[in-house]
Amino acid sequence: MWNTLVRTVALLAPKDRRRGAHLLVLVVLMAMSETFGIAMLLPFFMVLSRPQMIEIQPAISAIYHGLGFTDHHSFLLVFGLVAFAVVVLAAVIRIATTFMMNLFAQKSGHRMAERLLETYLRQPYVFFLQRHSSELTKKITADSQMLVSYVVQPGMYVIAYTLVVITMTGVMLALDPFVALSVGGVIGGMYVLIFRASKRMLARIGQELDVANNQRFSSIEVAIGGIKDIKLMGREDVYLDQFRPASLRAARHQAISAALAESPRYLIEAVAIGGALTLALLLLATGRGTALVLPGLSVYALAGYKLIPSAQRVFSGLSNLQVGDSVLNAIRDDFAQTVPPQPRSTTLVEAMQPAREIVLRDVGFSYPNMRKTAIEGITLSIGVGTSVGLIGGTGAGKTTLVDIILGLLRPSEGAIIVDGVPIDESNLQSWQQALGYVPQSIFLADTTVAENIALGVRKDSIDMAKVEECARMAQIHDFVLSDMSDAYETRVGERGVRLSGGQRQRIGIARALYRDPSVLVLDEATSALDTLTEKAVMESVQALSHQKTIIMIAHRLTTVRPCDTIFMLDKGRLVEQGSYDELLATSRKFKAMV
Numbered sequence: 013m014w015n016t017l018v019r020t021v022a023l024l025a026p027k028d029r030r031r032g033a034h035l036l037v038l039v040v041l042m043a044m045s046e047t048f049g050i051a052m053l054l055p056f057f058m059v060l061s062r063p064q065m066i067e068i069q070p071a072i073s074a075i076y077h078g079l080g081f082t083d084h085h086s087f088l089l090v091f092g093l094v095a096f097a098v099v100v101l102a103a104v105i106r107i108a109t110t111f112m113m114n115l116f117a118q119k120s121g122h123r124m125a126e127r128l129l130e131t132y133l134r135q136p137y138v139f140f141l142q143r144h145s146s147e148l149t150k151k152i153t154a155d156s157q158m159l160v161s162y163v164v165q166p167g168m169y170v171i172a173y174t175l176v177v178i179t180m181t182g183v184m185l186a187l188d189p190f191v192a193l194s195v196g197g198v199i200g201g202m203y204v205l206i207f208r209a210s211k212r213m214l215a216r217i218g219q220e221l222d223v224a225n226n227q228r229f230s231s232i233e234v235a236i237g238g239i240k241d242i243k244l245m246g247r248e249d250v251y252l253d254q255f256r257p258a259s260l261r262a263a264r265h266q267a268i269s270a271a272l273a274e275s276p277r278y279l280i281e282a283v284a285i286g287g288a289l290t291l292a293l294l295l296l297a298t299g300r301g302t303a304l305v306l307p308g309l310s311v312y313a314l315a316g317y318k319l320i321p322s323a324q325r326v327f328s329g330l331s332n333l334q335v336g337d338s339v340l341n342a343i344r345d346d347f348a349q350t351v352p353p354q355p356r357s358t359t360l361v362e363a364m365q366p367a368r369e370i371v372l373r374d375v376g377f378s379y380p381n382m383r384k385t386a387i388e389g390i391t392l393s394i395g396v397g398t399s400v401g402l403i404g405g406t407g408a409g410k411t412t413l414v415d416i417i418l419g420l421l422r423p424s425e426g427a428i429i430v431d432g433v434p435i436d437e438s439n440l441q442s443w444q445q446a447l448g449y450v451p452q453s454i455f456l457a458d459t460t461v462a463e464n465i466a467l468g469v470r471k472d473s474i475d476m477a478k479v480e481e482c483a484r485m486a487q488i489h490d491f492v493l494s495d496m497s498d499a500y501e502t503r504v505g506e507r508g509v510r511l512s513g514g515q516r517q518r519i520g521i522a523r524a525l526y527r528d529p530s531v532l533v534l535d536e537a538t539s540a541l542d543t544l545t546e547k548a549v550m551e552s553v554q555a556l557s558h559q560k561t562i563i564m565i566a567h568r569l570t571t572v573r574p575c576d577t578i579f580m581l582d583k584g585r586l587v588e589q590g591s592y593d594e595l596l597a598t599s600r601k602f603k604a605m606v
């Protein structure tokens with residue numbers, strides 16, 4: 013348990029660690045006030061049952077005479093009122109501490125989710141090629157919430173109520189060592205035995221809960237993500253069947269762990285009542301009169317009233333910590349395996365302005381866990397202001413090469429050199445500012461057309477004249493004005509479901525142009541367009557060709573025909589280069605493609 017708490021503290025953000033330390037002071041105060049309140053009630057009942065105690069008990073006698081009391085009645089009244097005030101104060105402190113503890117736990121869960129999202133977002137692109145998006149979503153949402161309810165909150169309760177148990181036991185020991193030792197021994201012993209017996213099971217539940225949650229999230233992602241195919245094939249039941257057992261397992265595990273954490277209380281309460289009867293009889297049998305038996309029994313009642321519930325909270329906290337251990341480890345591993353997020357500079361990075369050429373020198377790349385290299389020994393030069401086409405069969409390495417040019421993938425070998433300057437960590441952001449990119453499949457957010465074209469720009473800072481100009485170039489302006497109900501203010505639906513593939517692609521092109529990039533990279537950007545629209549879009553793109561450098565991947569050779577240079581890839585290598593006519597005249601491979 014100690015180990016789990018230490019690992020949790022190490023995982024918290026420094027700010028949360030400081031807040032936790034402050035909270036601990038409040039927790040100590042709570043433990044003290046709870047014990048003190050109860051500790052005052054006992055002498056009160058002792059005096060009530062045996063008024064002679066005022067004279068016999070030196071401490072009580074000193075207070076009685078010191079404060080100038082003359083009759084037992086008024087002394088008892090004041091004593092009772094003070095004890096009541098202390099109990100009320102203890103209750104107020106407890107309410108405040110409980111509120112603060114919950115606030116702390118939930119806020120640290122929020123910050124954990126935020127840190128996880130930030131850590132993931134700042135990872136290199138290659139990280140996302142290796143991880144499932146559903147797994148990341150689960151970590152950010154479900155796991156950070158589990159960390160709150162199974163680790164941080166129970167951890168706080170364990171610390172708080174261990175203190176209450178210790179101080180309460182101290183008071184009981186001072187009042188009646190015999191009763192305190194026998195009661196403490198029985199309650200403590202029972203909890204230790206039950207915890208030992210259920211420890212392994214709880215840890216296993218934690219691991220299985222993690223697996224079940226992964227399965228739940230993954231089946232939801234596949235089912236909703238592939239809804240079109242699933243509906244068409246009528247496979248809804250397949251995904252329901254995948255989701256159902258995982259969800260049921262998660263529910264069952266949560267129920268079992270909650271029951272395991274809570275149920276000892278009832279067993280111990282039953283034992284405690286049996287014990288009270290036995291103790292009363294035992295005390296009487298040892299020859300103590302009823303008045304003498306009462307203090308011993310009140311120590312016992314105190315145990316029932318405070319010690320058992322507090323010990324129960326410690327126990328259920330420990331049980332939850334046992335379950336939460338695997339989620340804690342999973343989050344820790346993720347932080348350990350990822351690069352700590354380096355905040356991107358908040359000052360606006362100036363876009364690089366390539367003036368002469370973009371050179372790829374001996375570039376090679378292998379995807380993680382793949383034996384084969386995706387591209388190898390690629391050396392080529394792209395003159396600034398020219399347009400180049402990348403062609404090649406499927407799997408030839410075109411997208412990989414473009415991702416390297418975009419700085420999304422870092423070459424395993426070789427380098428990209430812009431005007432003689434190699435691109436590295438220090439100038440990557442500036443290089444990326446110079447790029448406009450149109451991917452094969454365009455991501456659209458469920459916002460307006462204008463916000464999608466100016467993606468990432470705050471609504472009130474969008475330059476509408478520029479949006480329209482880019483939409484015109486991408487041949488989508490007329491459609492937006494004539495067919496969309498609110499023109500540029502029309503929402504496009506989740507992932508752009510209200511648009512056709514070609515319309516989405518043209519919005520993607522307008523988006524790339526909005527940044528006014530000096531290098532425009534198009535990956536199969538016009539493949540979803542009909543021939544006439546493609547021709548019109550390509551004419552607009554080609555019209556930019558002497559202001560911008562254009563790099564495009566295309567399967568249709570007619571698309572790359574006007575390019576100044578065509579690079580042909582095959583099995584990850586550059587096999588031919590030249591203009592369309594040169595290649596037609598010299599390359600058998602190219603001729604075959606044509």
Ligand SMILES: Nc1ncnc2c1ncn2[C@@H]1O[C@H](COP(=O)(O)OP(=O)(O)OP(=O)(O)O)[C@@H](O)[C@H]1O
Nearest residue numbers: 141379382386404405406407408409410411412413
């Ligand atoms: N994320 C990935 N993980 C592992 N291997 C990959 C990954 N992406 C691509 N590859 C491999 O790298 C090689 C080149 O793929 P790439 O996508 O660059 O080809 P391409 O020429 O763009 O193909 P296409 O025209 O079909 O899109 C292929 O062998 C492919 O299997």
